[in-house]
Amino acid sequence: MTPDELLRELGELAMSLGPAVRPAETDELLRSLTQTARRLFGAAACSLALLTEDDSELVYTTAAGEGADDVTGMRIPSTQGIAGWVVQSGQPIAISDLANDPRFAREVAEQTGYVPQTILAVPVETAQRMLGVLSLLDRDAARPGAEQDMALLSLFADQAALALASVDRFSILGKVLLDALAEAATGSDLVLALRQAADGLPAADADLAALAAAFAALARRGAAERRLALALVRDIGDYVERRPPRAR
Amino acid sequence: MPIDKAWAWGGGSGSGITVAVVDSGIDAAHPAVRAVDRAVALQWDAETEQVASTEGPHDDLFGHGTACAGIIRRAAPDVTLWSIRVLGSRLTGKGIVFAAGLRWAITQGARVVNLSLSTGREDYFGLFHEIADEAAFAGVVLVCATNNVSAPTYPAQFSSVISVAAHDGQDPFCLDANPAPPVDFGAPGIDITVPWLSGGTIVSTGNSFAAPHVTGLVARMLSKHPHLRPYEVKTILRAVASNGVAGRTSDDD
Numbered sequence: 001m002t003p004d005e006l007l008r009e010l011g012e013l014a015m016s017l018g019p020a021v022r023p024a025e026t027d028e029l030l031r032s033l034t035q036t037a038r039r040l041f042g043a044a045a046c047s048l049a050l051l052t053e054d055d056s057e058l059v060y061t062t063a064a065g066e067g068a069d070d071v072t073g074m075r076i077p078s079t080q081g082i083a084g085w086v087v088q089s090g091q092p093i094a095i096s097d098l099a100n101d102p103r104f105a106r107e108v109a110e111q112t113g114y115v116p117q118t119i120l121a122v123p124v125e126t127a128q129r130m131l132g133v134l135s136l137l138d139r140d141a142a143r144p145g146a147e148q149d150m151a152l153l154s155l156f157a158d159q160a161a162l163a164l165a166s167v168d169r170f171s172i173l174g175k176v177l178l179d180a181l182a183e184a185a186t187g188s189d190l191v192l193a194l195r196q197a198a199d200g201l202p203a204a205d206a207d208l209a210a211l212a213a214a215f216a217a218l219a220r221r222g223a224a225e226r227r228l229a230l231a232l233v234r235d236i237g238d239y240v241e242r243r244p245p246r247a248r
Numbered sequence: 249m250p251i252d253k254a255w256a257w258g259g260g261s262g263s264g265i266t267v268a269v270v271d272s273g274i275d276a277a278h279p280a281v282r283a284v285d286r287a288v289a290l291q292w293d294a295e296t297e298q299v300a301s302t303e304g305p306h307d308d309l310f311g312h313g314t315a316c317a318g319i320i321r322r323a324a325p326d327v328t329l330w331s332i333r334v335l336g337s338r339l340t341g342k343g344i345v346f347a348a349g350l351r352w353a354i355t356q357g358a359r360v361v362n363l364s365l366s367t368g369r370e371d372y373f374g375l376f377h378e379i380a381d382e383a384a385f386a387g388v389v390l391v392c393a394t395n396n397v398s399a400p401t402y403p404a405q406f407s408s409v410i411s412v413a414a415h416d417g418q419d420p421f422c423l424d425a426n427p428a429p430p431v432d433f434g435a436p437g438i439d440i441t442v443p444w445l446s447g448g449t450i451v452s453t454g455n456s457f458a459a460p461h462v463t464g465l466v467a468r469m470l471s472k473h474p475h476l477r478p479y480e481v482k483t484i485l486r487a488v489a490s491n492g493v494a495g496r497t498s499d500d501d
Contacts, residue, residue, distance in 0.1 A: 055339035078339050085272070085310045088335045088342065089365035090401060091393060093312075094453035096439060101311065101450055120453075127370045127399065130339070146453040147414055147438045 007197035011174035015201055016212060018173025026167050027062075030160060034064040034134075037156045041149055042140025044116065047071050048124070048160060049083055050132035058083055058132060066137065067114035082121055086133045092122040092154060094146035120146055124157045126165050134160060174201050251487040253421060257465060260472035262324025267360045267467050268353035269320070269460075270346070271313030273306050274331035280318035280443035281329070286356075289333040290349050292341030299341070299348040309336030311444040315452070316364055316460040318443030323420055323464025324471070330358060335365065343372045350379055350403075354388050359470055362463040364393045364456030366401035376402040384408040389466050389478045393459040394431050405430050410466070410482055414438050414458040423462065425489035433485060435461040 001009070030048060038046035045065035049058040058078050063071040078084050081103075086093060095101065096118045116137035124132045134157045139149060169176050178198035185191050218229045249255065266285075276284035284305070293300040308314045317329055334342075334349035346367065353361045361383070367376070380403045383390050392404035394411045404411045407429070414437025415424050424434035437458030444450040466481055476484070486492050 051339070079309070079336050081310075085312055085335075088272075088310075088339060089312070089456065090367055090395060091365055091454060091456045092395070093456065096451045096453070098450075100448050101444060103445060123395075125368055127368060129369070145416065145438050147416070150453065 004193060004197065007178065007193060008200060011178050011197050011201045013174070014177045015172070015174030018170045018212075026163050029163050030062045031064070033156055033160055033163075034062050037134070037136065037153065038064045041120075041136055041153070042143065043136040044138035045071070045114070046134070046136050048132060048134050049076075050124075050164070051078055051087060051130065055130075058087065070113060082119055083133045083135060086121045086123050087130050090123050090125065090130065092120075092150045094118070094120040094150055096146065118146075120149060120153060122150060122154045122157045124161050124164070126161050131161055131164055174198075251484055253488045256484050256488050257468035257472055260324070260468035260470075262327035262464070262467040263471050264326075264328075264474070265324070265360065265467045265470045266328040266330060266358045267320055267324070267362065267463060268330040268332050268356075268358035269313055269316050269362045270332045270334055270349045270353060271308075271316055271362070271364055272310040272335040273308040273313045273333035274317040274329065275308045275314040275443075275445065275447075276305060276331075278314050278318065278443050278447055280449075281314060281321055283329065284317070284331050285328045287331040287333070288349075288352060289337075290345050290352070291334075291337035292345050294340065299345055301348075301352070306331070306333055308445065309333070311450070312364065312456065315442035315444060315450075315457060316362055316463075319420075319457065319460035320362065320464040320467065323461065324467035326471070327464075327467045330356075343367050343369055343375075347372070347375050347379060350376075350390075351382070354379070354383050354386055358388060360389045360391065360463055360466050362391050362460050363403070364454075364459050366392060366395060366404045368395070368399055368401045372402055377406060379403065380406045380408050384478050387477055389470075389481050391459050391463040391466060393455040393457075395455070400430070408478060410462060410478075410485065412437075412459040412462045413455045414453065420461050421465070423465070423485060423489045423492075425486045425492050427491075432482065433462055433489065434458065437461070 034046040034048055045067060047060050047063035049060045051058060055078055057075045060071045060074045078087055098116055098119060118138050119135055120139060121133050121135040124134050136153060175198050178194050182191050182194035185194060219226050274281055274284050287306050288301050288303045289306045290299050290301045332349040332353055334345045390409040392409050392411045394404045394413050395401045403409050411430055411432050412435050413431045415434030416438050417436050420436060426432055435458040437455055438453045439451055440457055441449050441451050442457055470476060
């Protein structure tokens with residue numbers, strides 16, 4: 001195997017392994033973050049919506065409080081409503097009489113059955129990318145003006161962005177690894193080889209990544225679960241081997 | 249003669265001054281807006297990979313542009329209003345579309361541009377720096393809402409623009425000067441009633457509502473003193489701020 005091939009294999013291996021070794025706590029962290037924000041601000045609900053890969057939609061991934069079950073998984077176009085405004089403009093906003101925005105009230109009521117009076121929404125972003133929006137519904141009316149809570153909620157949004165950025169890095173672990181080696185390496189040939197290997201890596205395969213992540217989650221359950229999963233996968237492998245080939 | 253509010257904008261109505269609102273569009277029929285003199289909508293065309301523009305009347309897709317226009321109209325009733333819609337179509341190419349809208353305002357001859365949006369993306373630093381310079385050299389005043397987060401956003405971060413955050417007050421003629429920029433001024437933006445969709449109003453909070461207050465005052469000032477350059481405008485705003493040095497002479501010290 002030539003050094004170039006070795007580097008490429010190393011990168012591809014890391015790329016496939018990345019999702020398996022990503023911190024399992026991220027989802028829990030985000031859930032805890034929305035729960036903490038909801039309690040701290042005395043709000044009826046707190047939710048996190050993330051932009052899809054192509055930025056066309058916002059998907060509510062995490063929610064706590066009123067209507068949380070209905071909100072989780074909800075998708076809205078990123079070009080609409082208060083949340084859409086926040087990701088488009090990059091500006092936080094608070095509205096204290098939502099009933100006066102008839103379009104908003106109708107849309108939300110249709111999807112969740114809960115119509116808030118007030119909303120406070122801040123962008124979740126890194127220096128590279130807009131990631132989504134963190135929203136508080138009906139925060140405690142006894143709290144002082146929205147401006148201070150807006151700044152505080154932005155700190156929560158920064159934490160969410162940090163957690164999400166680290167998950168992102170695991171999904172492109174091979175590239176991150178080779179880039180980091182290139183940063184550390186001296187000697188232009190090696191640096192060049194590493195950079196080329198990194199650039200030549202295939203994009204992360206979402207299905208494989210999900211599979212790897214599922215295995216990692218199982219593995220953390222214990223040895224018996226690990227053996228069960230392994231046996232199942234081997235059975236599936238045998239079955240696929242014996243099955244007549246599919247027409248293409 | 250002291251530089252005070254009466255000198256700065258007393259009797260000014262914004263007449264003869266073109267103010268461009270780069271936002272989500274403006275509802276020209278809203279009673280608080282009354283009229284929009286020119287409207288252009290820009291969006292990213294994925295096929296040609298270029299910004300496409302359509303001139304002609306359009307709607308406000310969120311309500312926000314109408315809110316800004318209403319605030320400006322209240323402060324400077326006779327301004328010529330332009331709506332440059334850069335938000336609401338799609339997110340792809342957003343920064344480029346935003347930059348193109350800003351450039352359109354500058355090259356078409358707007359005198360003041362209200363930007364209640366900004367980008368935190370580092371790759372746009374250079375582009376917006378260049379445009380902020382173009383505006384400054386052309387004598388166009390850029391008024392930008394700052395973000396509440398600690399990270400810099402562009403073009404609000406640049407020294408040639410007037411950057412505004414919300415302060416706790418309702419008087420549209422009252423400004424605070426920030427002794428520690430990059431945020432230059434505080435203006436009303438907390439729990440204020442603003443025009444919104446369908447001819448209505450809402451009570452809202454955000455730095456993006458503070459910026460148009462300053463935009464309106466700048467338009468008034470320019471209608472009274474048409475030859476002011478952007479840096480002079482900023483200096484005068486500083487002088488008339490509630491914590492500024494209005495009316496003071498060296499004897500006061």
